[in-house]
Amino acid sequence: MAESTIRTRRWTRREYSRLIDVGVLHEDDPIELLEGRLVVAEPQHTPHATAIDLAGEALRQAFGAGWRVRIQLPLGLGPDSEPEPDVAVVRGDARDFLADHPATAALVVEVSDAGLELDRRLKARIYARARITDYWVVNLVDRVVEVHRDPIAARRRRSRYRDVTAIAARERIVPLAAPFSSILIADLLP
Numbered sequence: 001m002a003e004s005t006i007r008t009r010r011w012t013r014r015e016y017s018r019l020i021d022v023g024v025l026h027e028d029d030p031i032e033l034l035e036g037r038l039v040v041a042e043p044q045h046t047p048h049a050t051a052i053d054l055a056g057e058a059l060r061q062a063f064g065a066g067w068r069v070r071i072q073l074p075l076g077l078g079p080d081s082e083p084e085p086d087v088a089v090v091r092g093d094a095r096d097f098l099a100d101h102p103a104t105a106a107l108v109v110e111v112s113d114a115g116l117e118l119d120r121r122l123k124a125r126i127y128a129r130a131r132i133t134d135y136w137v138v139n140l141v142d143r144v145v146e147v148h149r150d151p152i153a154a155r156r157r158r159s160r161y162r163d164v165t166a167i168a169a170r171e172r173i174v175p176l177a178a179p180f181s182s183i184l185i186a187d188l189l190p
Contacts, residue, residue, distance in 0.1 A: 010036030013082050034122055036080040042115035050190040051111040051138050052086045058188060059089055059107070062181035067091060067106070075108070076101040077130040083123060086111045086138075089177070106177035108132050113140040124148055129159035134176040138188050144168055145185050149176065 011019075016033045019025045030041040042048070052071060059069045070088045077083065082101065087109040090102045108127055110119040119137045127135045128151035135148040148161035167173055169186040 008037075010080060011038060012036070012079050013076060014079075016082060032084050033080065033082040034126060039118075039122075041084065042112070042118070045113070047140055047190040048111050048113060051140060051188065054190065055087045055109050055111065055138060055188050058183045059087060059109070059175070062175055062178045062183055063089055063106075064178075067178075068094060070102075074101040075105060075130075076103050077126055081126050081130075083126060085109065085123075089175070104130060105132055107134040107136065107175050109136045109138060111138040111140065116141055120146070124161060125157070125159045127151070128161050129153050135161065136173075139166070140189070142166070143189055145173060145188060147173060 011033060013033060016025075016038070020027060025031060030043070032039050032041055044052070056069050056071050063069065068090050070090060072084050072086060073088065074082045074084050075088055085105075085108045087107075088102070088105040089107040090097075090105050092102075110123060112119045116137070116139060124135060124137075127148070131151050131153050133149060133151060137146040137148070139146055144166040147165050147167055148163070150162040151159070152162055153159050167185050169189055172182040172184050174182045
């Protein structure tokens with residue numbers, strides 16, 4: 001018997017938006033568009049939700065006026081990716097994004113436990129391709145923050161960060177876009 005081939009289809013941001021408009025998907029569905037694939041988002045257990053809240057609070061203090069700290073809201077990153085990072089810091093006002101989602105961010109933070117490899121690989125690749133210069137993974141498994149900097153934007157599968165460093169709970173981190181602020185890593189961990 002011949003082995004059958006499974007064919008899949010990639011989606012664009014426009015098609016993804018249309019799926020929401022016609023009610024096939026709902027805005028509250030835990031689904032993200034990542035490199036054309038509809039990916040079910042990681043469930044939020046209490047430590048995960050707490051870490052998102054802690055990161056949002058710390059980043060609001062670090063960045064201050066003129067910046068929006070967006071919690072689990074979409075970024076429009078190219079024609080085939082619309083991730084909903086746990087936290088994204090963007091310049092501007094909420095009304096600046098009435099026509100479309102922000103196409104970049106000064107900083108993106110993902111909180112991870114079960115989805116750690118997804119955040120380290122696929123999402124890091126997407127954020128690097130979008131030239132997001134500061135990407136942090138709050139790693140709940142190892143209780144560190146993995147800081148990804150110096151993006152290399154290349155073809156889809158080759159985009160990556162040149163500098164990836166794990167920072168321990170007792171250390172501090174300075175966001176690239178807020179160089180006069182520092183955040184204790186322990187303040188990001190539940």
